[in-house]
Amino acid sequence: MRGHGDLRAVVIVAVVLAALALVVPLGWLSLLLLAPLAFFLTGYAILLAAFVEGPQPWPRAFWISLGLSLAVLALLPLPLNYLGGLTPATWAIALALVVLVAAAIAAARRPADWTGTSLAALRPPPVSPLAAACGLAALALAAGAIVLAQVPLSNSKAEGFSELWMRPGPGGASVRVGVGNEEQRRTAYEVRAKFAGGREVTRSLTLSPGETSTLRFAVIPPGTLANAAFVSVLLFRRAEPDLPYRRVYGWIPAGTQ
């Protein structure tokens, strides 16, 4: 690529961005680094390779580059699927490689006396303080909108509930019983586990909204595949101790897959 500074710059930027995006541990920062490569440079490199006289004029080159970059993102998984799989490293290498190969093709196709222009010649328009302030305020509003969308809000009409579940413990010697409080308020529960043979074990617990707890009950004698132990578990709210609220049951151990 001697004599083609624009191509060399595109390749260097692509390789550096790919490497940095790969090593930076923060997701959003990594995305900021990857975005120019994934959403622009690959497509732009293809335009450079296709058009000997230089890519289309702005803003067409920009939008076609965006589109082609999306196309490259859609197409690359196919070869990657058969060449090492879709891993962070193969993705980063593949994206940089697209730029490298396209730039090499562009360099080979260009005549010796090539004097085309490139997108790098573009200069952003000047921005007045008022415009900058408005832009920042708009960004803040958009960011505020997205944050607001993500904040869970209270809603007194939403009907809360509680979860009860059971899963076999290891070796048929125990059963794990889970209680989840999805009620609107802190709730006191009583869990009654009834085993084959009539043994009954009761545990109490109190959970805040969104909280879960897992209890472990011993199965005596332990169940076996030939003689599984039946367990029935009832959940009561302490405010209504005689009204079964949830019920699960099953055998310990459970049937195999």
Next chain:
Amino acid sequence: MHRARSNRFALSLLVVGFGVFLCALGNALARAGSEPAMSAYLVGLVVIGLPIFFRLLGSEASNGERLALVCLLGIALYLVKVVHDAPSFTFTDELIHAFNVEQIREHGHLFHHNPVLKVTPYYPGFEGATSALVKVTGLSTYAAGTVLVGIARLTLIGGLFLLFERIGGSARTAGLAAAIYTTNFNFLFWGAQFSYESLALPLLVIVMLMVAEREATARTLIGEWAAPLIVAIAAIVITHHLTSYALIVILALLAGLLWYSSRNWDPPNPWPYALLAAILAACWLAVVAGETFSYLSNPLSEALEALGKTIAGESAPRGLFQGGGAAGPTPIGARLVALLGVALLGIGWVFGIRATWRRYRTRPWPLLFMLGSLGFFLALGLRLAPAAWETGNRASEFFFIGLAFVVAGAGLTELRWPSRRWAPWLLTGAFGFVLIGGVISGWPWDAQLAKPLRVSAAGGTISSPPLAMAEWAKAEGPEGNWAAATADANLLLVPGGRNVTTGKGPDVEDMLTNPSLEPWQVRMLRENDLRYVVTDRREVSNDGLRGYFFPLRGDSDFDKLLFPGVVSKFSAIPGTARIYDNGLIAIYDLGGRP
């Protein structure tokens, strides 16, 4: 001059930012069960759309400002979708595609089975592209997908502007046409969801732009477009079936129209690209995505049959605004706005088609757009046939490209207005009705605003019953095959990560809504090796749009319950364990006893 324009654009930016915030506020109020949620949301949409359209109508804005304004409009409307449900996917198709991404993330390879929509893994372009961001950055599928669709939206709207500018020869026409395109029924929600068409449609527009640019290129340089066009066409073929077929039709029509106008098949006639697209699509269908044929042919033949019956009077036409599901009908005022929006588009089209014909009748692209605009109104007719409305609704995104050009390219800029002073205000008002009308027509009224998926309660956060069930399934749920109603199944895909069957084939839907246990149900469960059955008392659990949220006290329409037998009947199957219970939803393990 430049500084004044820059300041004006910055003010537009600020106003639009305020509009997006209002929409977010409307959604937040809706989640909190407070008022005036819908008013804030609708005012927000108007605040976003109207100032931009007003500015685009004028003659002062530069070409660059017009492009920036339409991009601002497109992105702001996308943000309205984002603030609807962040930080979770809640549209039916989104969860299905998110599951495919999770499969790629987990296995590092494509083509993993999707139990709910089997055809989707065979079009891996979109999920593959998302996986690039997920894999390299480590972001969640939601975050990566939201960014990817945002870039695709930007590509779509900017590409449309440049395409319209190339064909119409005017940035003003292009800006207005691109703005009008944003009023299409599916722009705000359907087209912005995390789904393969959201990437394929922008790629289609970029192919159209490149074909148009190719026509304007010197004859000796036309060949240079080959590589970019091949890359983009191939990407569409592996990304979305319907869009690839639309691409073939568009390129073939364009080739035919170019031949008609020049009696010449030589370049720049795009017939080789139409042929290439057809060959690639056929090869992909034959070699990789064979299931697509039955996936598309069944609903298409049903749509045609339903249309035939409706026309012949053998079946009653479908009533409009029937998307409300259990939540009740669309209010009369909203219906009127939607109908007024379509009527205004019709009026614009009548004027536009005459002017376009007078001005461009010898040019292939405007003729193509005129055909598209006609197709839009024909597709509206499909909405009256019960099994065809979805086909008509989906087609509108493609046809609207033509309609937008016809209405804006000729209708708005060519009219002789009696009062030049009031015309922009009237037109901007009309745009407002078309924008809001499109939003109402394209998405059920009761689903316009967010519903509570997670709720803040006494210092903690609680999840809706189906979401809590899916979160439990992810943390504690056993491996194996699950059966569930549509909404539960979608959540069992993501975040549940379970292999779940739903719908009619096998007939899980009828099994889960029938209160009595019948032999065919047990047989079906055994034959399909469906071990874990998720039962749900909520009628809305079969609704892939509304079935994810909290039941709300006092919302009796939304909170209709099925007979208790739909849950309790499974306990009658010998050896069945009941392993999860949250009141509305219970999970049975048919192989509970060893």
